[in-house]
Amino acid sequence: MTKTLTREDLLKAYRTMRTIREFEERLHTDFATGEIPGFVHLYAGEEASATGVCMNLTADDHIASTHRGHGHCIAKGVDPVGMMAEIWGKKTGTCKGKGGSMHIADLSVGMLGANGIVGGGGPLVCGTALAAKLRNQPFVSVCFFGDGASNQGTIFEAMNLASVWNLPVIFLAENNGYAEATSSKFSVACDNIADRASAFGMPGITVDGFDFFAVYEAAGAAIDRARNGGGPSLVEVKLSRYYGHFEGDQQTYRAAGEVQNIRDTKDCLMQFAHRVTSSGEIAQAELDAIDAEVKALIDGSVVKAKSDPKPTEADLLTDVYVSY
Amino acid sequence: MKHIHTIPSIGIVANPASGRDIRRLTSKALVFPTVEKINMIERLLGAFGAVGVEHVMMMPDMVGIAAGLIRAIDGHRAQGLQPWPVVDFVPMPLTDSPRDTQEAVRRMRAAGVAVIVVLGGDGTHRIVAGECGDTPLATLSSGTNNAFPDLREPTLTGLAAGLVATGAVPVSEAARRNKLLRVRGSKVDEIALVDVCVTRQMHLGARAVWDPATIAELFVTFAEPDAIGLSSIAAMLEPVGREAPRGSWVRCATSGLGVLAPIAPGLVTPVGIDEHGLLAPGRPMQIRTEQGCIALDGEREIELNGHQTYSVTLELDGPLTLDVPATLAAAVRRGAMVRDLIRSAAP
Numbered sequence: 037m038t039k040t041l042t043r044e045d046l047l048k049a050y051r052t053m054r055t056i057r058e059f060e061e062r063l064h065t066d067f068a069t070g071e072i073p074g075f076v077h078l079y080a081g082e083e084a085s086a087t088g089v090c091m092n093l094t095a096d097d098h099i100a101s102t103h104r105g106h107g108h109c110i111a112k113g114v115d116p117v118g119m120m121a122e123i124w125g126k127k128t129g130t131c132k133g134k135g136g137s138m139h140i141a142d143l144s145v146g147m148l149g150a151n152g153i154v155g156g157g158g159p160l161v162c163g164t165a166l167a168a169k170l171r172n173q174p175f176v177s178v179c180f181f182g183d184g185a186s187n188q189g190t191i192f193e194a195m196n197l198a199s200v201w202n203l204p205v206i207f208l209a210e211n212n213g214y215a216e217a218t219s220s221k222f223s224v225a226c227d228n229i230a231d232r233a234s235a236f237g238m239p240g241i242t243v244d245g246f247d248f249f250a251v252y253e254a255a256g257a258a259i260d261r262a263r264n265g266g267g268p269s270l271v272e273v274k275l276s277r278y279y280g281h282f283e284g285d286q287q288t289y290r291a292a293g294e295v296q297n298i299r300d301t302k303d304c305l306m307q308f309a310h311r312v313t314s315s316g317e318i319a320q321a322e323l324d325a326i327d328a329e330v331k332a333l334i335d336g337s338v339v340k341a342k343s344d345p346k347p348t349e350a351d352l353l354t355d356v357y358v359s360y
Numbered sequence: 361m362k363h364i365h366t367i368p369s370i371g372i373v374a375n376p377a378s379g380r381d382i383r384r385l386t387s388k389a390l391v392f393p394t395v396e397k398i399n400m401i402e403r404l405l406g407a408f409g410a411v412g413v414e415h416v417m418m419m420p421d422m423v424g425i426a427a428g429l430i431r432a433i434d435g436h437r438a439q440g441l442q443p444w445p446v447v448d449f450v451p452m453p454l455t456d457s458p459r460d461t462q463e464a465v466r467r468m469r470a471a472g473v474a475v476i477v478v479l480g481g482d483g484t485h486r487i488v489a490g491e492c493g494d495t496p497l498a499t500l501s502s503g504t505n506n507a508f509p510d511l512r513e514p515t516l517t518g519l520a521a522g523l524v525a526t527g528a529v530p531v532s533e534a535a536r537r538n539k540l541l542r543v544r545g546s547k548v549d550e551i552a553l554v555d556v557c558v559t560r561q562m563h564l565g566a567r568a569v570w571d572p573a574t575i576a577e578l579f580v581t582f583a584e585p586d587a588i589g590l591s592s593i594a595a596m597l598e599p600v601g602r603e604a605p606r607g608s609w610v611r612c613a614t615s616g617l618g619v620l621a622p623i624a625p626g627l628v629t630p631v632g633i634d635e636h637g638l639l640a641p642g643r644p645m646q647i648r649t650e651q652g653c654i655a656l657d658g659e660r661e662i663e664l665n666g667h668q669t670y671s672v673t674l675e676l677d678g679p680l681t682l683d684v685p686a687t688l689a690a691a692v693r694r695g696a697m698v699r700d701l702i703r704s705a706a707p
């Protein structure tokens with residue numbers, strides 16, 4: 037069944053994408069000062085993917101994320117203020133400042149965690165999906181993974197397991213064309229990750245990752261199918277990252293003007309704003325107001341993150357194991 | 361002066377993006393992998409080589425069809441098998457969009473290829489038809505959800521294309537003229553080869569039209585009861601042949617009487633009918649729906665927002681396509697398939 041996006045949905049989608057963009061642009065600036073500990077991998081440019089997928093999910097559905105996880109977190113409903121504190125290594129962070137960028141997790145909103153292990157999400161979502169299935173709950177699990185991760189054994193094993201157990205899993209391949217400095221042209225044997233689905237007996241599709249509406253509808257069909265017992269599927273989203281693999285990456289492997297060209301012609305926020313304003317669904321002033329609110333939110337999150345306390349020595353041995 | 365090939369040359373367009381849209385989730389359409397497209401081209405090359413085609417112009421792409429084909433050609437040559445034509449890739453900048461197909465077809469036409477073989481769905485053929493002029497097309501469906509192209513073993517399509525390219529069968533005996541639908545608005549002039557569907561879905565979104573409940577209006581060039589897709593809705597009311605000088609239109613309803621139609625692979629569904637009729641050539645019909653999208657050959661292309669009006673007109677001078685059974689029958693009649701084994705055997 038076709039889901040109709042209401043005005044509220046459209047505003048929410050824009051706010052989510054703008055929040056991710058602002059969050060990442062701000063980290064790009066702040067990371068260069070050297071004050072932020074650890075590594076950050078920015079999601080800027082890929083916002084329509086996380087947003088288009090997660091707008092089809094509820095807090096009871098689960099997602100597993102990647103090292104490039106900020107966008108997935110925000111789209112799934114993790115508080116950006118807590119995330120910023122987490123990335124700054126502060127006690128007020130989502131994971132009390134002990135995880136940092138690559139380990140932000142918030143089970144209260146169904147976010148299983150960013151993950152430093154490339155391809156680590158596949159087995160995790162098979163677990164949450166199996167739990168939902170055994171409990172007869174209508175909850176789905178989405179595994180976000182990259183083109184690099186698509187070559188990992190864990191992803192193949194998870195696709196196989198999800199298929200033989202008919203689990204409500206969506207394998208969401210974010211193909212941004214690179215794994216670190218290696219072009220997917222050199223590393224992905226089949227060129228279209230979606231082609232691999234048939235080997236596991238599941239449907240696979242490819243969708244334009246710069247277009248929120250395309251991702252929303254395609255992911256929605258995959259999610260509805262899984263929720264109704266139809267089993268797993270593979271959705272390949274083609275997109276691009278605006279920054280380096282990590283902050284500090286010189287990106288000598290990318291053509292001059294590659295990113296600027298995409299920003300100018302395909303940017304997901306630009307396309308979205310153009311569509312909804314030219315159709316008359318949303319006024320530009322409403323989008324401008326969201327931009328201002330989001331900027332204030334992110335500015336505030338940085339001010340707070342900077343002044344919040346760090347974990348102390350006494351925190352070292354807490355939260356190491358979870359007791360069930 | 362444009363450069364015209366003096367040796368028989370055939371163009372090949374293989375849409376890298378076809379066969380992997382949302383219909384794999386909403387129906388039982390299958391993923392059509394790149395490796396299978398490459399294999400289809402290899403089968404074409406085998407047939408071309410056998411009937412004396414010496415040159416092929418191939419559309420390049422960014423997702424591995426060209427790369428895979430280069431590997432296949434190297435392997436074929438290394439094994440010393442029956443020769444294939446020389447394959448040249450059209451030298452052109454790539455955008456990874458339908459513009460690549462348009463550009464490749466323009467250049468093939470300018471180079472004077474005798475036939476263009478197209479691997480893709482209805483949508484790919486629509487894009488090629490916009491640029492090919494009177495260069496005949498040999499159509500091949502790379503997917504499970506198409507009405508316009510042939511669902512046929514490529515070796516046979518390759519033989520037919522090769523026989524036409526080498527002059528063994530004249531175009532007049534091999535090709536058929538197709539109809540088309542032209543959609544006009546103040547800033548729009550687009551064509552469709554099979555159907556124009558107006559859906560109530562508000563956004564272009566995932567492009568394919570897959571939800572029968574959203575279909576408001578449908579215009580078709582032909583309607584065959586044994587074809588899959590949206591045109592089957594019209595076909596189940598009143599079939600219209602591919603060569604009949606008319607099309608038809610349908611306005612759908614959400615209740616009342618309807619027809620059972622195979623609108624996608626594995627998806628046979630009742631579609632409510634409000635009214636329907638025949639479409640005479642050259643007579644524009646207005647689109648009535650104000651909010652939604654216009655889909656051309658199954659893919660949403662134009663968003664409607666109530667500010668503009670659009671019309672649909674049937675035209676009889678669409679692209680030429682090879683009738684493969686007729687071409688091969690003509691080849692047999694003309695003795696074109698007879699070979700002298702003694703003389704052609706290598707010493």
Ligand SMILES: Cc1ncc(C[n+]2csc(CCOP(=O)(O)OP(=O)(O)O)c2C)c(N)n1
Binds near residue numbers: 102103104214
């Ligand atoms: C198991 C494992 N192998 C290697 C690495 C090192 N590594 C970190 S990110 C990355 C590239 C991942 O590429 P991709 O999956 O395409 O994601 P993207 O960075 O493009 O979002 C690699 C190889 C790792 N973290 N884990």
Ligand SMILES: [Mg+2]
Binds near residue numbers: 182183210211214215
């Ligand atoms: Mg990548």
